Amino acid sequence: MSKTLDRRTFLQGTGAIVALPIITGCARDASALEKMVNLKPGSKFVYNGTVNTAAHWGGLRVTVEKGKIVKSENFFKNHSLNRLQTTVEDLVYAPDRIKYPMVRKSYLKDPNNSKPELRGAEEFVRVSWDEAIKLAADQMKATRKSLGSSGIFSGCYGWKSAGNMHNARTLAYRFQRVCGGFVGHKGDYSTAASQVIMPHVMGTVEVYEQQTSWEVVLESSELVVIWGANPMNTLKIAWSATDSEGLEYMKRLRDSGKKIVVIDPVYNETCKFLNPSDWVAPKPNTDTAMMIAMCYELYVAKKHNQDFLDDYTEGFDIFKNYMLGETDGIKKDAIWGEKITGVSAKKIKELALLFAANRTMIMSGWAMQRQHLGEQRHWGIVTLASMLGQIGLPGGGFGLSYHYSNGGVPSATSGKIGGIGSKSNWKSKNKTTATLTSSYTAKDTSLVIPAARIADCILNPGKEIDYNGTKIKYPKIETIYWSGGNPFAHHQDTNNLVRAWKKAKNVIVNEIYWTATARMADIVFPITTPYERNDITMDGDYSKKHILPMKAVVAPQFEAKNDYDVFTLLAREFGLEDYFTEQKTEMDWIAEFYETARTGSKAKGVNIPAFRKFWKDNQPIEFPTSEAAKKWVRHADFREDPLLNPLGTPSGKIEIFSETVDNMGYDDCKGHVTWMEPVEWLGQENRPAPLALVSSHSAERLHSQQDNTSLRHIYEVQGREPIWINTKDALARGIQDGDVVRVFNIRGQVLAGAVVTDDVIAGVVRLQEGAWFDPANPGDETTLCKHGNANSLTIDIPTSKLGSGNSAHTALVDVEKYTGKIPDLSIFKQPKMA
């Protein structure tokens, strides 16, 4: 690092020495000391000035005064305010930072008789790094000896911090693979159902793929439909780092004067921003019925595109017979649709004809497919879009990724940076082709389970489940290692997860903060924030418009270490350090990843500076965007020549009927889109609770990230996560705006703060996911969450035997005014220490 120090930083370093005596003068102020300002003589950190870095919430400029972070903002000046970018100070100096390696008291006493039932309830003991590393390594070695790699779950799902080097998830996989394998996950929580059904229907996953350019939408679409998405919230973030352009295109859409229809049970932030021509609010979990009814009305009005169905799709007639009621005697017309969805037959018919009369782009989010039977939602949209016949035309068809990571922002002409991989290349370097060939044919020891089946897996070792035409047998999990994720925020039915965690022998967690996940661990390693380490990323998952340097702003706080260094130390215990590191440092990797992009750029005729200059300048590298990229239309090549450019389905066409899926014989995912009753919904007989819970993505968080910043004071009600409740439902329960309420069902109970509003339809409440789980009685599986964690109420069942996604948005709850003493929150403070 010191080699890349520029003059300015050097001078600031000198400034630090001068300032030293003054700071030491305040040494008695414990809190000032704890904040660990950049005061080391010759420090490589900026003492007064700005540093450019990045996060999921975009390119950031961070201001440092006297070695302390005082401000952060969007690096790119021309964009609208994204409050997530303002919190770097809160994130680094959070009162709930994990300061030292910590071990649960009974576990430290005897890890083989550690009273796992006390997890979450018992105090932690501070230990040295040496002790913590040895303890974790010894326990993992013991599990490998008794159960092999199938005894260690290290699937580490979650939104790890941005950056291609300190990728906490991949680093965990890499470490575990070096040691011989582990149980990982397949699919994810975001799109599990769609990413399995779409390849059968469209030949590819659709949900993570570039969309028809926004420029084309603005030019050619006449009607934009936003079906079950809230891009004004979700476009504040991206999987890499947001390029902030998605929100700018939303502004242009709003100002374009186009017809906009939003279909959502909530008049959400996007509605408020766009002021759509129409807001249509079906009951949660009934969208499939609405889509099928629209198909029916298109068909009987002869407004469907039969030529498109003939040339580009497979099996429409089988679906048609179902739709017309020839297979089951039920006509799926608008009247049928009204009974299920609550949307009037007149409106369903009107929408079908409106879609057909315009060049219509249907943009759908993912919440709908995170419902029981979620596979049906996007299959329904594809079927409807096929009947409209505009797929592959400019501004027509459907898109499943406009709300995510700036889908539709044209792709720049850029070389791409590399990143740390789960596979170490150390071993292969000195090997001959012959030994490589045998390793290539060797069976991979790693097992995978569907991401959202984690609790089910731990609770039911040996159980066999269906998955996309295959069977998966759950292994017995003894050790859980999690880094870069917070399952006690993102997993459904939190209390059931508590139950599952108690069955594990060892739980090891890398964490920055005392999240519920950290509190449920035996060994906790304190991790740096991205602002305490060097890294590199590109922005805009799809646009890849810039390479962003992520330069460390301040020194690691307390005893925090990078995930990379934690796994290096663990690998050393296994005698495998070189395999993990390939003898490379943080900066070696970052330089290598950058140089990969430089080579790739050069091949595309774009020259960018060498790494040394890029790093010293600490400025983003910007790439040009071609006219072709701005005019790109999804599936245009397929439409132009379906024979030469077939889809990846068996027929090469859009499979409205999939023989492959039909042959699996599943009762919960049939050969074509089908309306089936979900396990909990408003229309069911003897429903277990009266209100449907919508737990969509919050405006001021990235899932659970940033809930521990000052942003929560903007939206919280009496320190609780807000719950939107319709005026009528509130009145019937004697609830007033601003009241603390108890939300409950058979699975759990949480406190929340009532927001009484007609922006959510009667019968529906909105409690957004991501509020940190704060149990009144930690470790008790019936506990009240004092803070409003939505997943205490959601159901932990698979979407279907096909995708095994989560069913977070299928839950009924009840709400009552809370009359007890309102408890103080515990979750944003340090836990009990022994």
Add this chain to the structure above:
Amino acid sequence: MKKSFLLISLLFLFTSLHAKVQYVEKTIQAYSNQADTKLSGKILTTTPLEVLKVEGDKALTKITGWNQGSLKRIVYFSKGTRIISAAFSKKAQYKYKVLETDATGKEPWHKVEITTWIENKNLIDDIDVLFVKAKNILETNCGLCHAAHPTHEFSANQWPAVIKGMAPRTPLTKDEILLISQYAQKHSKD
């Protein structure tokens, strides 16, 4: 795919003792005549072929594969799945022989033998060298953002579309994308 791949490899072994089976290392251009400079088609990486004779910088080769329905210009590696071995332009000239026809499905599949000129380069004897390389590239680049999908998680038809959709996020070159697509297709779930 692996089983049928092995079968076909064995078939090659028995029927072609007179000429050695080689594999395309990197996409090779095809030509209608030995003297042509304008290409008539492309033979994709990992495709097996036999060199019949060499003249100048070109070689006359025999490729065996399958046609779907009336689409003669595209030769697939095996029956029923679209793993492309070779694709020719509309005006391309090459010797074409139908060896057998399977008319049991919705569309007939024809086993064909094609003889065409190619540029005489980028051929290797050991297919495993290519597959080892492909596996490594796939695991290194497809596990950067998510857990890499094992090849048996998608079908042979799905793989190219899945890779095409995701590859723009990675530093993969066109040749690498083609190579890992073929590798994934030839080790897919079907």
